[in-house]
Every structure is written in C-alpha cells, then in structure tokens.
Amino acid sequence: xxxxNTRYLILDTQKGQSSLEVLIALSIMVLVISAAIIVGxxxxxxxVDTELxxxxxxxxxxxxxxxxxxxxxxxxxxxxSTSEDGIYTKNILVNNIGTYSKxxxxxxxxxxSPTQLRDLELTTIITDWRTVWEQSGTGDGGGGLSGxxxxxxxxGVFDMGPGNEGTDxxxxxxxxxxxxxxxxxxxxxxxxxxxxxxxxxSLVSTIDTGPGLESIALWNTYAYVANDNPxxxxxxxxxxxxxxxxxxxxxxxxxxxxxxxxxxxxxxxxYIGTGLAASGPELQIFDVSNPANPSRIATIEIGDHxxxxxxxxxxxxxxxxxxxxxxxxxxxxSPSSPVEIASYNHPSGTGRSVFVTxxxxxxxxxxxxxxxxxxxxxxxxxxxxxxxxxxxxFDIYVRDDLAFVGSDNANSEFRVINIENPADLFLxxxxxxxxxxxxxxxxxxxxxxxxxxxxxxxxxTSTQ
Numbered sequence: 001x002x003x004x005n006t007r008y009l010i011l012d013t014q015k016g017q018s019s020l021e022v023l024i025a026l027s028i029m030v031l032v033i034s035a036a037i038i039v040g041x042x043x044x045x046x047x048v049d050t051e052l053x054x055x056x057x058x059x060x061x062x063x064x065x066x067x068x069x070x071x072x073x074x075x076x077x078x079x080x081s082t083s084e085d086g087i088y089t090k091n092i093l094v095n096n097i098g099t100y101s102k103x104x105x106x107x108x109x110x111x112x113s114p115t116q117l118r119d120l121e122l123t124t125i126i127t128d129w130r131t132v133w134e135q136s137g138t139g140d141g142g143g144g145l146s147g148x149x150x151x152x153x154x155x156g157v158f159d160m161g162p163g164n165e166g167t168d169x170x171x172x173x174x175x176x177x178x179x180x181x182x183x184x185x186x187x188x189x190x191x192x193x194x195x196x197x198x199x200x201x202s203l204v205s206t207i208d209t210g211p212g213l214e215s216i217a218l219w220n221t222y223a224y225v226a227n228d229n230p231x232x233x234x235x236x237x238x239x240x241x242x243x244x245x246x247x248x249x250x251x252x253x254x255x256x257x258x259x260x261x262x263x264x265x266x267x268x269x270x271y272i273g274t275g276l277a278a279s280g281p282e283l284q285i286f287d288v289s290n291p292a293n294p295s296r297i298a299t300i301e302i303g304d305h306x307x308x309x310x311x312x313x314x315x316x317x318x319x320x321x322x323x324x325x326x327x328x329x330x331x332x333x334s335p336s337s338p339v340e341i342a343s344y345n346h347p348s349g350t351g352r353s354v355f356v357t358x359x360x361x362x363x364x365x366x367x368x369x370x371x372x373x374x375x376x377x378x379x380x381x382x383x384x385x386x387x388x389x390x391x392x393x394f395d396i397y398v399r400d401d402l403a404f405v406g407s408d409n410a411n412s413e414f415r416v417i418n419i420e421n422p423a424d425l426f427l428x429x430x431x432x433x434x435x436x437x438x439x440x441x442x443x444x445x446x447x448x449x450x451x452x453x454x455x456x457x458x459x460x461t462s463t464q
Contacts (some may be wrong), residue, residue, distance in 0.1 A: 079084025
C-alpha cells in the first residue's frame with residue numbers, strides 16, 4: 001500500500017507540473033498577444049494623432065491666410081475670435097503692436113481622447129502695408145514709437161526770420177517743408193529745412209509763392225500748397241530737389257474766391273477746402289496726374305468752413321464748421337463723383353482737425369476737445385471717448401498708442417495724449433511753445449511741429 005501510494009503521489013506531481021507548464025505557456029501567449037494588440041492600437045493611435053495634427057496645421061494656416069485677406073480689405077476688422085470646425089476649436093488671438101501692425105496667433109485645439117487634449121499654434125505679424133505705403137507717399141510715417149514719451153524732449157528749433165510765422169508742416173525723408181505767412185508778402189512762404197541732424201536743423205532753400213501759404217500736402221516729389229491768393233488758391237511746387245524748389249502750376253477754384261484752409265494729396269488727386277464762401281463750393285477736387293496742369297474734376301457744396309481734410313483709401317473725411325456735421329465722410333472711389341456716405345454731429349460745435357488710421361477709427365478735434373470715434377458702422381458713428389486740451393485744436397497726428405495734438409492753449413500748445421485704451425484717454429505729456437502749434441507731422445519716432453512764430457519749427461522726440 002505504501003508503494004502504491006508513493007507511485008500515485010509521483011504521478012500526481014507530474015500532472016501538476018504539466019498543468020503549470022501549460023498555464024505558464026498560456027500566460028506568455030496572452031502577454032504576447034496583449035502586447036501585440038497594445039502596439040497595434042498604439043500605432044493606430046499615433047497614426048490618428050498625426051492625421052489630426054496635420055489637419056490642425058492646415059486649419060491654422062488657412063485661418064492666418066483669411067486674416068491676411070481681411071487685412072487687405074479693412075485692417076481694422078482683424079480682431080480676436082473663437083469658432084468651431086468639427087472636432088477643432090479655432091482661437092484667433094490678436095495683439096496690437098502699433099498703429100499699422102498686429103500680432104496674430106491661430107491656436108487650434110482638439111480632443112484626442114477623453115483624457116488627452118491637443119493644441120497647435122501658428123503666429124505671424126500682419127501689417128497694413130497699404131496705409132503705410134499711402135503715408136510714405138505723403139512723406140509721413142516711417143518707423144513706430146520708441147523710448148520714453150512720458151518725458152519727451154526738444155531736439156532742435158528752426159527760425160524762419162523776423163516777421164514770418166509757421167502755418168503748416170510736412171516731412172519727406174530728411175527734409176522738412178514749412179509753410180508760412182509774413183507781414184511782408186514779398187518774403188518767402190515755403191522753407192525746406194535739412195533735419196538729418198535733428199539737434200541742428202539747417203535751411204536748405206526758400207521760395208516766395210505769393211501772399212502766404214496756409215497748408216501743405218506732399219505726394220511723390222511735389223508739394224501741393226493752399227495759397228492766400230483768392231484767384232489762385234492751389235499751387236504745385238516741384239520739390240524733387242529741395243535746394244531748388246520751383247513753382248510749376250497755379251489754379252483757382254470754381255466760383256469761389258474764399259481763402260483756402262486745408263489741402264490733402266493722394267494717388268494723383270488733390271482735395272482743397274476753403275472757408276465759407278459767399279458763392280461757390282467750399283470743397284473742390286483736382287486731378288494732378290499731370291502736376292504741371294491740375295484739372296478740376298469735382299466740387300462739393302458744404303455751406304460752411306472746411307477746416308481739415310484726410311483721405312484714407314477710398315474715403316474722404318472732412319472736418320467742418322457745420323453745426324450738425326462736424327465730420328463728413330465721402331466715398332471717393334471715383335474722385336470725380338464723390339458721394340456722402342456718413343456724418344457725425346458733436347455737441348461741442350466746430351470740427352477743426354481730422355486724422356484717420358483705419359475704417360474703424362477716426363480722430364477729430366472739435367473746438368478744444370480731442371475725440372475718438374468708432375466709424376466701423378457708418379450708419380451709426382459713435383463716440384468712444386474724448387478729452388479737453390483747453391484750447392482750439394489746430395492739428396492732430398496719431399501713431400501707435402499716442403496722439404499728438406497742436407492747439408492755441410497758451411500754456412501747453414503741444415500735448416501728447418495716451419490712447420492705448422481708447423475708452424480711457426489721459427494726458428501723457430505737454431510742451432509750452434512761444435505761440436500756437438499750427439501743424440504736426442511725424443517720421444521715425446520724431447514729431448515736427450510748425451509754430452505761429454519766427455521760431456517756426458520745433459523738433460520733438462522721446463528720451464531714450
């Protein structure tokens with residue numbers, strides 16, 4: 001019995017070993033198969049992830065291209081947004097980095113699995129090159145602001161001589177052109193000044209065009225000036241050589257002998273506005289494709305003073321003294337057939353100056369008030385914010401987050417207004433000049449101001 005029991009015990013042990021071996025083999029097979037399945041699914045997941053990421057990249061690229069197309073139509077319409085495209089969420093993030101530039105990021109997010117969120121970002125800089133190019137045609141613009149504009153400084157001053165005072169100003173590269181009025185009409189009324197060294201501006205040449213000049217606009221190598229001659233209000237001066245300026249044309253306005261107040265030039269057309277005329281239209285448009293032979297192509301009856309003009313793309317903005325239309329906007333897609341498309345009434349009264357950066361933003365001086373308008377909806381132009389400068393505004397120039405304002409405030413004729421938050425304007429800095437700041441222009445972080453005194457040119461820049 002003992003032997004039998006021993007034999008059976010041995011047999012049972014062999015069966016247990018065989019079963020264990022089978023179980024081990026089965027376990028190994030399960031592990032191998034499981035690993036294969038995991039690898040298979042992992043590879044499949046990686047393929048799916050790659051495909052989804054590739055699609056996200058396509059979407060991001062398309063979003064940025066759509067933004068570029070939109071910028072060509074209206075730079076002001078570029079704004080942050082969120083939308084859905086199937087499993088993808090599209091976030092367009094816009095950061096303003098200057099008057100004419102915006103940083104745009106297309107961020108695409110999607111759910112790879114219930115526990116995995118993926119995202120992809122592409123960033124680019126969009127520039128309003130069309131407007132920048134237009135401003136280069138007028139001689140203004142250049143690079144953006146830099147340095148400390150909380151504490152700007154006067155770099156240099158230019159003296160036009162006794163009995164003469166500055167009325168307006170324009171800049172082309174390293175030459176400033178100042179118009180003036182003199183007690184003696186035989187004195188020069190247009191000065192070209194070398195500002196290659198802004199700390200020591202120097203006279204290049206002068207020209208006498210008549211009784212005096214009120215306004216100047218540059219386009220290409222010509223200066224278009226508003227002359228105090230009631231029978232020859234528009235003049236064209238060749239400034240291709242600033243050392244030898246020459247008057248090449250003089251034109252009178254149709255049925256209007258009122259003195260001109262403002263002139264603007266763009267794309268081969270000149271727009272000139274006068275004071276309230278006893279007869280004849282106060283706003284007239286000339287074709288100057290041949291600068292030596294200006295041709296009047298359109299007139300607009302305003303019924304009051306036209307104090308300032310600005311043209312952006314195919315829109316003409318007029319600041320007027322009309323009691324119910326301090327700003328009037330015209331479509332000048334065809335300059336020979338201007339059409340009024342909008343107007344704005346401000347309770348303060350007279351529209352004195354206007355500057356425009358985009359179809360959505362207009363800056364106007366209404367008496368002593370600097371005003372920002374939202375013009376994105378021409379049927380409902382609305383006030384964004386305003387600030388008093390305590391003096392009648394003569395000119396405005398806007399660049400990046402700052403507005404430069406010239407006025408007849410006896411204690412601070414030149415003011416710098418911070419417009420970084422258009423709904424919360426504040427005075428950033430100011431200067432006291434000997435007399436009224438009549439004109440302002442800008443180039444490459446330098447502000448040039450014409451002053452109604454013989455020290456007619458003031459050059460202002462930031463501290464570094």
